[in-house]
Amino acid sequence: MTAHDAWPTLDELERQEADVVLPELTEQVAYNLGRAAVDAAWPDALPIVVGIWRGDHQLFHCALPGSTADNDEWLRRKGRVVRRFERSSLYMGQVCRDAGTTLQAKFLLPESEYAAHGGAVPLRVASAGVVGWMGVSGLPQRDDHAFVIRILREHLASRS
Template structure:
């Protein structure tokens, strides 16, 4: 999915987030996104968990073969970062990498509750801002992030047709 080279810049990550603004986040949209992510992960034999939240309400969850309960915990920790900062968990990880620190060091957030590792992306609705988040855990963090962005882009492209 991604190369082992350079990390994406904050500008690149912000552009990605701006490209995946949804017209709405209903239960049907969450189901469609979750199914698309699960179908793609299944076809690619990815050992991931997929989750979608609107506020504190989890609208979708799936655990694929090879994933573990630890992936669920990583997903929740990444999601807390999105909820707090309204940016992807990879974006906030890059903020910290650029500053030469950690989320705990910069914002005094416990690592047991927050993970600034890629895989959780804010779900922005055009008329309302960030209303939730979608995440994947089980791959290297840049691949988790790229997978979620890909699914959101594909969903929006299909909705336009």
């Protein structure tokens, strides 16, 4: 296993989440984030779906060429993990890998509704905590996660 193949530690994932706290999550912010994700994915023809939610309200969705309705379902399943645990779906998957179990076994959650696979990241607002989530589906799970973190970091850097 190479370093690139290594799973991130829980500490690394916690730091990533702490690095992407937003000042606010408005419809305009969601649009800007979603558009940035689509713009970043398009040149490389990444076959992903992008989604952003605030609570139960989906503020952004885009399906790029090569993605399917199955990616939408994976995205919803990963998002349910974020909503339930207020942690990234990759973080919760790592909690389970570290414990030698699965999300379904550890928390008695149906696999048909919850997927502890990377790609959904909580959207924390400095003054309010977790208010939503952003996710992508269509790449290997660590790549899905890294893509979302990259877009959030770039968004925050552009505001300074």
